[in-house]
Amino acid sequence: MKNTLRSRMSLLHTWAGVLFSALLFVIFWAGSLSVFDKEMDRWMMPATRLSLTGDAKVSIDKQLVPILQSKAPHAAAWTIILPSERVPYIALNYGSEEARKGQRIWLNPDTLQEITPADSKGASGFIYPLHHNLTLRFNHIGTWIVGIASTGMLCLLISGIIIHRKIFTDFFTLRLFRSFGRSNLDIHNLTGVALTPFYILITLSGLIIAFSTYFPNAHLPLYAITSPGHVLKKDHARPHGVLPAERQFLKEALGRERHKPAKSSGQLASIDQMIADAEQAWGPGAVYFVRINHPNDAKSNVMLRRHSHATVSKHIDYKRYRATDGNPFNTFEAPAVVKAWNFIAGMHYLQFKHWTLRWLYFLAGLTGCAMIATGLFFWLNARRSKAARSEQKHVVWMDAITIATVSGLMAATLGFMLANQWLPAQARIMGIARDQCEVYVFYLVWMTSLLHAISLTTQRQDKAYLHAWWQQLAVISGLCIAAVLSNWSNTGHHLYVTLTRPLPAVAGVDMVLMVGAWMAWHASRRLRAHCRLHRQQG
Amino acid sequence: MSSNIIIAVVLLQLAQGYYALAMRHYWQQVMHDSGGSMPHTPRTYRSVATLLLGLSCCMMIASEGPAMGSLLWILAAGGSIISTGYLLTRRPGWLRLLCR
Numbered sequence: 001m002k003n004t005l006r007s008r009m010s011l012l013h014t015w016a017g018v019l020f021s022a023l024l025f026v027i028f029w030a031g032s033l034s035v036f037d038k039e040m041d042r043w044m045m046p047a048t049r050l051s052l053t054g055d056a057k058v059s060i061d062k063q064l065v066p067i068l069q070s071k072a073p074h075a076a077a078w079t080i081i082l083p084s085e086r087v088p089y090i091a092l093n094y095g096s097e098e099a100r101k102g103q104r105i106w107l108n109p110d111t112l113q114e115i116t117p118a119d120s121k122g123a124s125g126f127i128y129p130l131h132h133n134l135t136l137r138f139n140h141i142g143t144w145i146v147g148i149a150s151t152g153m154l155c156l157l158i159s160g161i162i163i164h165r166k167i168f169t170d171f172f173t174l175r176l177f178r179s180f181g182r183s184n185l186d187i188h189n190l191t192g193v194a195l196t197p198f199y200i201l202i203t204l205s206g207l208i209i210a211f212s213t214y215f216p217n218a219h220l221p222l223y224a225i226t227s228p229g230h231v232l233k234k235d236h237a238r239p240h241g242v243l244p245a246e247r248q249f250l251k252e253a254l255g256r257e258r259h260k261p262a263k264s265s266g267q268l269a270s271i272d273q274m275i276a277d278a279e280q281a282w283g284p285g286a287v288y289f290v291r292i293n294h295p296n297d298a299k300s301n302v303m304l305r306r307h308s309h310a311t312v313s314k315h316i317d318y319k320r321y322r323a324t325d326g327n328p329f330n331t332f333e334a335p336a337v338v339k340a341w342n343f344i345a346g347m348h349y350l351q352f353k354h355w356t357l358r359w360l361y362f363l364a365g366l367t368g369c370a371m372i373a374t375g376l377f378f379w380l381n382a383r384r385s386k387a388a389r390s391e392q393k394h395v396v397w398m399d400a401i402t403i404a405t406v407s408g409l410m411a412a413t414l415g416f417m418l419a420n421q422w423l424p425a426q427a428r429i430m431g432i433a434r435d436q437c438e439v440y441v442f443y444l445v446w447m448t449s450l451l452h453a454i455s456l457t458t459q460r461q462d463k464a465y466l467h468a469w470w471q472q473l474a475v476i477s478g479l480c481i482a483a484v485l486s487n488w489s490n491t492g493h494h495l496y497v498t499l500t501r502p503l504p505a506v507a508g509v510d511m512v513l514m515v516g517a518w519m520a521w522h523a524s525r526r527l528r529a530h531c532r533l534h535r536q537q538g
Numbered sequence: 539m540s541s542n543i544i545i546a547v548v549l550l551q552l553a554q555g556y557y558a559l560a561m562r563h564y565w566q567q568v569m570h571d572s573g574g575s576m577p578h579t580p581r582t583y584r585s586v587a588t589l590l591l592g593l594s595c596c597m598m599i600a601s602e603g604p605a606m607g608s609l610l611w612i613l614a615a616g617g618s619i620i621s622t623g624y625l626l627t628r629r630p631g632w633l634r635l636l637c638r
Contacts, residue, residue, distance in 0.1 A: 171619070172619065172622050172626050173623065174623035174626065175627060176627050176628070190619070190623045193619070194623075195616040195620075198613060198616055201612070311605065312605040313605075354606055356610065357609060360610065360613040360617070363617070364616065364617075367616075367620070
């Protein structure tokens with residue numbers, strides 16, 4: 001091979017692909033599902049399937065403060081999260097100084113009745129963490145692994161563009177009716193080239209979001225220099241919580257500061273009035289988050305945050321009011337650099353209210369999964385016959401890993417959703433709480449898929465891997481249908497009900513499951529037919 | 539979804555179609571049974587495509603604002619490239635409508 005830039009990039013593309021593809025598939029799959037995490041939460045937590053009428057506005061003074069007064073009069077802070085289209089219930093949090101969100105209750109905004117907790121992690125409690133830290137929280141190991149894989153993804157994207165010999169000539173080429181190798185490579189190239197800007201945007205923004213994990217002390221020397229008196233200790237030891245320089249950073253960049261209580265009793269002025277005042281500046285209905293620090297104290301204060309529905313940027317701005325007289329005393333607006341970071345974070349977190357864009361993100365994420373999977377198929381297809389002749393085992397193992405990564409992960413996700421439907425409420429299995437059981441089912445199904453793939457691909461039979469594929473795809477199809485039927489039988493919410501009530505989140509999840517079932521069944525049938533044909537010819 | 543977005547998506551699809559027709563091998567793929575030479579030069583097709591692409595971008599930005607509009611345009615453009623590739627392989631005859 002000539003030692004050209006293209007040949008070196010080809011080597012990089014191959015090796016980075018083999019090393020990171022499985023991991024990247026997991027990250028992209030979980031990320032795509034996280035686009036609709038709140039909708040999946042509604043599906044997995046039936047008690048929260050509420051239709052937000054918006055007719056009656058909740059009065060914080062008359063309706064919510066009395067509840068908090070009765071539940072936690074001595075709490076360090078009360079937090080109220082107002083309902084929105086995607087999260088249609090009121091969340092009340094209260095806790096001690098150390099754990100400000102210690103206790104949590106959810107209320108129906110129409111009746112103010114308490115909603116029984118679902119005892120489920122939901123998609124936002126499991127799929128979303130799987131996306132950004134693989135649920136490995138110890139010492140941020142998961143975030144580091146995701147960061148390394150993301151860097152690998154950037155290398156793959158750049159090297160992929162360089163090694164694509166006919167990037168402009170074959171720009172629209174998609175030969176679906178040619179050999180598997182040809183059509184697979186065309187799908188890989190087309191999905192890769194068409195959405196390269198999106199992949200770069202989403203990967204790079206993902207890396208930028210987690211900067212504080214990758215460079216935990218990068219900002220501290222600057223704040224130690226620019227803020228006299230806020231000297232950075234040489235050993236970076238943190239004996240009493242945060243360093244002074246870090247505290248300065250948190251205050252200036254993120255507006256985080258804590259006010260000490262007077263430890264004498266005080267009255268609470270009208271929070272509804274404070275919200276009305278804040279919404280004069282931010283617009284009607286802008287406030288979604290209310291925190292009352294040191295309630296019933298003479299130095300109590302109320303912090304209001306606005307939602308980010310109308311902008312790509314994820315707002316962190318707030319207004320602070322003195323709780324005793326309701327006068328504003330502090331307004332935080334993010335500095336320019338933080339605003340830029342908020343914009344990048346906003347593109348990744350997708351907190352804005354734009355359904356077209358949300359669906360496009362979801363489809364683009366799944367297209368990314370298709371690109372990664374077809375890349376793996378190409379690598380395997382190019383080496384399979386040669387490996388079979390020389391009896392090399394690495395391709396067989398890679399086959400099993402690919403099957404477990406692609407179809408196994410999908411089956412595991414469906415297993416997680418089905419466990420949510422089938423496990424009895426408040427169940428404990430061998431001392432394991434119900435929400436943890438759902439997670440264990442996820443990993444159990446994934447492991448079973450890997451073992452199934454290994455058992456078939458290691459057989460000496462020709463094209464044994466195809467059997468693993470069609471069998472697992474048939475299982476996926478069955479699981480999708482079972483999930484839709486389970487939701488119907490457990491809650492009575494079949495598609496007609498969810499479309500007419502309306503419960504768009506539940507209807508959307510059910511419809512995606514049905515489309516998934518059809519696609520998996522179609523693919524499984526064709527692969528099975530191919531296996532039969534091969535057996536007859538052989 | 540506003541009508542402006544729908545129009546912009548249609549314009550994007552047309553633009554990708556014209557870009558495809560500006561390339562000889564795709565032109566032949568579209569015209570495989572009726573043959574004939576290109577009624578316009580590839581440059582003309584490319585110019586029309588670029589114009590439509592720009593117009594769709596402006597429409598999305600005007601409709602959704604610069605941040606959301608450009609995000610929407612990037613994703614919709616990616617989608618239109620894939621759908622044009624799919625059209626060329628499954629229904630190439632449909633692109634003949636653009637040759638008139």
